[in-house]
Amino acid sequence: MEGVVFVRKKLIAFLLSLALLTSIPSLSQADDSIPVLLNGEAIHFEVQPFIEEGTTMVPFRSIFEKLGLAVSWDGEAQTITGYSSDLEIRLQIGSATAIVDGKPQELTIAPEIKDGSTFVPLRFIGESSGKKVIWDARNHTVLIRDGLSNYLENTLYITSKNLTYVGDQKDGHVSIYSDGKLVFEGEFKDYKINGTGTLYWQGGQKYYEGQWFNGLMNGIGKLYNEDGTLWYDQIKMSDNIIGGNGSFYLSNGWVYKGELVNGTATGIGKYYDPSGALFFEGESKNFKFEGQGKIYFTDGKVLFVGEFHNSMANGEGIQYNEDGSIKFKGLFKDGNPVIDKVATQEIGINFSAEPPVLDSSIATANAAFTMINAFNEGLYRLDKDGKVQPGLAKEMPKITNNGLTYTIALRDAKWSDGTSVKAADFVNAWKRTLDPATKAQYSFLLERIKGGEDVTKAKTPNAVKKAKDSLGLKAIDDNTLEINLERPVAYFPSLLAFPVFFPQKMDFVAALGNQYGTDADKVIGAGPFKLVKWNHGQTLEFVKNDNYWDAMNVKLNKITVYIVKDGSTGLNLYASNVADVSELGADFLNLYQGKPDIVFKPELTTSYLMFQEKKFPAFANAKVRQALTLAIDRYAFIKKVLNNGSAPSTGFVPNGTLDGNNQSFRAVAGDLTEPKFDTVKAKQLFAEGLQELGMTSLPSFKLTSDDTVTAKKTLEFIQAQWKTNLGIDMTPDPILHMNRVEKQSKHDFDAVVALWGADYNDPMTFLDMWGTGGEFNEVDWSNAQYDELVSSARNETDPETRSKLLVDAEKILMQEMPVGPLYFRNRIFVRKPNVEGIFFPSFGVEWELKWASVK
Incomplete structure (x- = not known):
């Protein structure tokens, strides 16, 4: 629940400040x-x-x-x-x-x-x-x-050293020195401190300023930190013990105002965050929320009211939405609503990245495709075995004309607003994706349609219109779609399940312009769920789409996706039953080893370094790129950083990818392309590369990545490897996922740690992206021989010959190394054993929830 994440994040910030x-x-x-x-x-x-x-x-x-x-x-x-x-x-x-x-x-x-x-x-x-x-x-x-009492014993009340008194101890102002250092100045009466006075730290700074009686701190006063900032304010001292109603200031800006007992927040009080906003008011004990209390949104509205224990909602309570309506009323445990998820059929899922935009034309990130797949659907949907099943199509396509023409009948399907899905919704969506004005990086997938490339290459509005009119795509009627291809594509039905091929309700899209896909009320789909709330940076909330054509077989009523970058926070949400699915990092694997929660997710995903040749010209030298790649011990990286079943790269195309000839591509290609760890060769290549560049050292550069915990550890590992093995100083640059994706698309980086997951099971999904001028050739590398091999493979109809062409293309890619392979990703998830029907595809999207339920 949104409020749960808000409270948890704020509490973590507060409790961490106390831990300091x-x-x-x-x-x-x-x-x-x-x-x-x-x-x-x-x-x-x-x-x-x-x-x-x-x-x-x-x-x-x-x-x-x-x-x-x-x-x-x-x-x-x-x-x-x-x-x-x-x-x-x-x-x-x-x-x-x-x-x-x-x-x-x-x-x-x-x-x-x-x-x-x-x-x-x-x-x-x-x-x-x-x-x-x-x-x-x-x-x-x-x-x-020292504690306050001990400090006083060792300074002001000390008997083992001579204290020097300056002033009238009978009835006047006195300064007290210990070893020549001022420890007190203030009022004396009858040879004791009585009245107002100031105690000093041994460094000379103010420690306590306020009232004294009979030699002890008694009355209203203030305590200061060593740097002069307030520690406690308007407290009531009683024989050197802090009490009364006052304020306690933490070094990071949090403030407590209320009852104090022996220096701790105990009783009724209020907590304010560093911005000054009220966060909590109610009962506390030893700086923990205990008893009745309220937590507030930053705008002052009540988020939760009820019982607390150990600083978390425990007991009866009410959670509110920001508009004041009740979100949940009932029992809470450890900060979370106690919900009968079997009865409500709802689940929570942790996700490490927020989708940049939910527009199927311009999306490029797995996070976006996964969310779009939940609220929309294509002609087909892949099942748990990776087999193509009819989605908005009534049946499998009728394929004629030697594999070039696909005629597809649509079922009677509706958008989530109840209006009918028509064949024209596919035609218009695909034309929008191909239109150069849309700047869709994935438009190349649609170039398989006859005339598709003519649209993407058109230079003027008139030329675009003419190319669209000639496109091999048409709605024969509202329920029949005809697609004509440039050449036969054996995996085309599978490709039609990918979100880039989903329909769009064009009047809805046009009305929103560039705001389409940016928020929950700015998307519409025809899939099993509806996106009803998107609290950016925190949660996405989906509910069942009652207008979905197969709604009777969709069991889940609600899905909450929690954006959680930190593995420990994600595991905390999972352990407290807020989340039912979460990726399991290497640090926590032992906690679930041997338990039924563990799910192993093999993927067609490769991780690699991208070297931008124009922004950082030194990376135009192949030997420099090769040196940087060979200087990384990928086996040690897997063991120390990932430990999740991932495998060191033996090429660019990952394990599990078929070659289009019913063979494993990696088995056909062999390991001749493997970028093996070799510090001696790396140093030699680096020296030769610098000499060719006329340089004595490599200029400073940044290595950019996402800002997740694993990504940051990856940067640290690579930084240490390059420093140790090549003497290179690199600046780690972890940034938000959406910012990293944007920088890549603009070619605005020096080097970046990237991931590419298959859009379909074929090596072409990994190799055609590096062609000269390609949408995803974000390193600006160019090789004519490579371009020719990939182009020939596109047009080749003999599977064995095509496979060999792609193997030869990968060899060139690995010889030139415009990208430096790191590992083939596999991952480990935990899933509540009573959550059934969810599966984790090896490519395309993160997870599939259409058939999921809670038992």
């Missing part, structure tokens, strides 16, 4: 320095701290001595000991087990010697010494703090 109070996140090792403050005073390290696997490592002697611990070092045993009268911490180089007061404790990372200096994990040492260790994200600083 006790943890230090992973940082880049490229940071020049990591300041560390102890009670506001900077700790000087002779050797700079560094980050390793998310843990801040610091020189041991400096931190131990600053924390008041004596130090001993046993060189023979490689043991460090920090000790005082009441604490002993013993660590050993290389050991992840520490001994604290005689008891073993595990470390996140072992102490180590680096460049002659011994480093220990800061957080562990600080917390073992009774301190709080906090990451100040705003100032990129580690804060080590």
Whole structure:
């Protein structure tokens, strides 16, 4: 549900900000320095701290001595000991087990010697010494703090050191110094602090400002962070304990206003997000929502009202839509409505990318094709075995004229608005796709229709009209479509199931212009479902289309697609029964190993690097491209990053693709085209390529990808491989999926990590895209011999000869390497065992839901 995602994202942001109070996140090792403050005073390290696997490592002697611990070092045993009268911490180089007061404790990372200096994990040492260790994200600083009471004991109330008092302690203004540092200034009466006064951090910054009585903080006051920003405001202190009604400020902008008990949000209060918008009001306990409360949309309208436990909706509650209408009323568990999905026949599905646009003419992304396939339909639809079944067509096509003419009878089908689907809806849609003004990258698929290429190549409006009028496509009547092809295409019925060949309700399309396909109310289909809501960046909501010709066999009433880029968030939605289908990343595979939820999805999908030759001229050199490809250990990449059944590329056309002659294309082509990992050859090619270019080094460039977790890990892996194996510095550039697709279509990139999934099961779907000037030749590569081979294969009627032509074309592609193959993608999903009938096609779309149901 939309509100669920909204609440969950906001809660994650808030709870993470609280987590920062006790943890230090992973940082880049490229940071020049990591300041560390102890009670506001900077700790000087002779050797700079560094980050390793998310843990801040610091020189041991400096931190131990600053924390008041004596130090001993046993060189023979490689043991460090920090000790005082009441604490002993013993660590050993290389050991992840520490001994604290005689008891073993595990470390996140072992102490180590680096460049002659011994480093220990800061957080562990600080917390073992009774301190709080906090990451100040705003100032990129580690804060080590005593609790307020301990700080007062060690400064203002200290008896082991001489304090210096300046002023009239009987009845006047007094400043107190400890070791020459100002720790307090304010009013005294009868030799005790009474009145208003200010306590200071050891670094000289304000700590507390407010009222005192009898030497203790009593009354209204404020607490400050080391950087001078407010920590608590308008609090009521009682014998140095924070209470009353006040405000608590987090470093990332979140604010709590309400009742405080011992410094924590406990009682009635309100939480505001960094923009100042009210997010929650109600009961809290220790900064967690506990009891009755309300959560708000950012515009101030109520999103949820009801019972909370552990900061999530648990118990009775009401969830509202943004217009104020009730979305769900009833029982909630862990933030989610408790819905009987068997009774309601609804499911949730996680999806990693938002579709850029839902227009079947201009869509290019799998995300778009998958959603379009849910709310619309073509003449045919593929079943779970990949076989062609009649969709809006009444029956299989009548094929005549030596395979060139297809006559197709339409069934009595309706659009979701109840109007009839006509043969002209196919004719007009396909002409729109072919029209150069539409700028449809997939128009080349329709060039198989006689005269189709004449339309795409027409230069003037008159020429376009003339070419359209001559197109081998016509509606004989409202229920009969005739298609004439340039040449026989054996897989053409399968191609007609692809969304580019879906019909369009042209009066609806024309009325919307370039807004068609951009929102839920700007699409219409004749498929099994209707898109009724599209909350961009979060969810798409589909409901059953009662006007669908086969509605009686569609069991699902509702589908909610959650846009989730992070695998852990997706798995959280799956585990809490919000989502019923989710891709399973390698990090979580062990959680479901051997369980019935696991679904393996073999795909006809290849992943590869694209090198843009015009925007980055150095990539016009084949040896540079080859070097970059051969310098990547694809087997290690599969193991370390994916671990999902994907296979290192042995060419460009993936495993499972048929060659058009009932043979496996990869078996026919062999592994002669495999771009094998070879650092020696990669270095040689790189040096030769630079010499040919007249360069001594490769200019800086960006490698662009989607911004999912897996895509980011891919960039990190490739960056490390190129740095280690070729000495190249590359800048990772993760961006939104829709932005990456747009950049590719405009040829506006240096290099990009791309994926291409088959539109139909034939090598042509992977090879014809690299022809000179092709819509998807986004690298601007050109090779006349390659063009001739692909063109010949298009016209060849003998399957064996055609297969050989395509094999030879792939060999040229792999020799020139305008694209660098990475892997053939396979994926692993989890699906609730009681969700039946859903299947995951190996090509075309992500999943098929027409026959799905909840048992």
